[in-house]
Amino acid sequence: MGKFFLALVILLALGLTFPQSRAVILEHSEPLMYPAYHWMTTQEMNQMVDDLEFHQETRGGLPTARGEFDAWLDRRYPQERSRHDAWGTRYRLEVTGESFRVIAAGPDGEFGTDDDIVREGVRQAGRR
Numbered sequence: 001m002g003k004f005f006l007a008l009v010i011l012l013a014l015g016l017t018f019p020q021s022r023a024v025i026l027e028h029s030e031p032l033m034y035p036a037y038h039w040m041t042t043q044e045m046n047q048m049v050d051d052l053e054f055h056q057e058t059r060g061g062l063p064t065a066r067g068e069f070d071a072w073l074d075r076r077y078p079q080e081r082s083r084h085d086a087w088g089t090r091y092r093l094e095v096t097g098e099s100f101r102v103i104a105a106g107p108d109g110e111f112g113t114d115d116d117i118v119r120e121g122v123r124q125a126g127r128r
Contacts, residue, residue, distance in 0.1 A: 034107060037086035038117065041104050044082065045119040048091065048102045051076060053121050062100055062123065069093040085117070099123050
């Protein structure tokens with residue numbers, strides 16, 4: 001079993017060195033990466049919810065005005081990839097009466113579909 005796995009890794013590495021085969025390998029292996037992408041995105045979103053809850057405690061509210069959430073993301077997460085889900089779509093913030101939601105578009109890159117990933121936080125009473 002160990003030799004088979006080693007041979008598979010070597011073949012994969014060789015395949016990735018050639019541009020034509022690299023594109024095919026990456027295209028076909030992407031769905032296998034979805035669980036890892038989902039987990040990474042969920043972890044980032046959990047941190048964002050914690051950071052937004054702290055922000056509203058210390059600043060008196062959530063960054064809800066037009067463009068304010070994007071500016072908050074830019075300041076809070078200086079690395080570009082930290083402001084996007086694992087598939088490359090920028091996170092969104094939705095605020096409701098008693099809660100707020102950080103939303104990732106998921107694999108299809110479109111919001112409002114079944115593959116969206118949502119993490120919810122508690123909105124403090126009397127806050128905007």
